[in-house]
Amino acid sequence: MRDRLFFPLAGLLVILMVALALQPGVGRLPTGSVAGDGLNYDRIEISGAYLNKVIAGGDARTRLQRTPDRGYLLEISAEADALLDSPERGPHFRLAPDIEVQFSGRKIRVTVRARPSEDQGAMQMKVNYAAGRVGESGWKQFDLQPGFTDFSFEYDVPVAEGEQGVDYIAVRPVVPEKRRGILIESIVLERIG
Known part of the structure; x- marks a missing residue:
């Protein structure tokens, strides 16, 4: 084979x-723990495709939807009496160790931008910041x-003790009866103390 043909074909x-x-990585949605950028931990936002990092847990259903006007939205739904009280046994976002270290011993504000889902929408939602073995916000x-409305609460994250636990939002x-669902547009974690 001549060089004029070989090198273009090899290229x-x-x-x-x-x-x-x-190709396998193209178009894949992010998964795993929510992590910071390594520089600024004063404001961590979970929105857009990063809402895919939710772990359904328990008997809840989670579904990431793409809408033309708002981008990605996360729908969380569950049947009555299907979710246990423990935060990690239902829908949650696991926080990476870098965020756990940055939030340890600090006051934070958790803001969830949400509304009822279109079909069988819930009238209320619950949110909990769990700091592993050292405590939770309740x-x-x-x-x-x-x-869509912002719902916020503040929490004094306990100081991490010994081995790091796993923090969750x-x-x-x-769900008082049947099935109920919510739509989430974003979750923002802010250090305020």
Whole structure:
């Protein structure tokens, strides 16, 4: 084979191999723990495709939806009596160790922007910041509005002791009967103390 033909074909083959190697990652949604950027921990926002990092836990259903006007929204739904009281046994976001260290011993504000889902929408939701073995905020209950609204609470995160636990932000609909659901647009964690 002549060089004029060989080198262009070899170059094309290399380009095809690289494209095939990158293909599985193209369009994949983020998963795993919510982490900071390594520089600024005063405000951590979980929104857009990062809402896919939710762990359904228990018998809840989670579904990431893409809308033309608001981008990604997270729908969380559950049947009556399907969720246990423990925050990690229902829908939650696991916080990476870097956030746990930055929030340890600090006052934070948790803000969830949510509304009832279109079908069988919940009238209330509960939110809890759980700091592993050292404590939790307890469930904070909020009355939902027809449109997206910010719901906030403040919590003094206990100082981490010994081995690091796992911190969670748990969010769930209040389900008095049948099935109920909520839509979440964003969750913001802010250090305020």
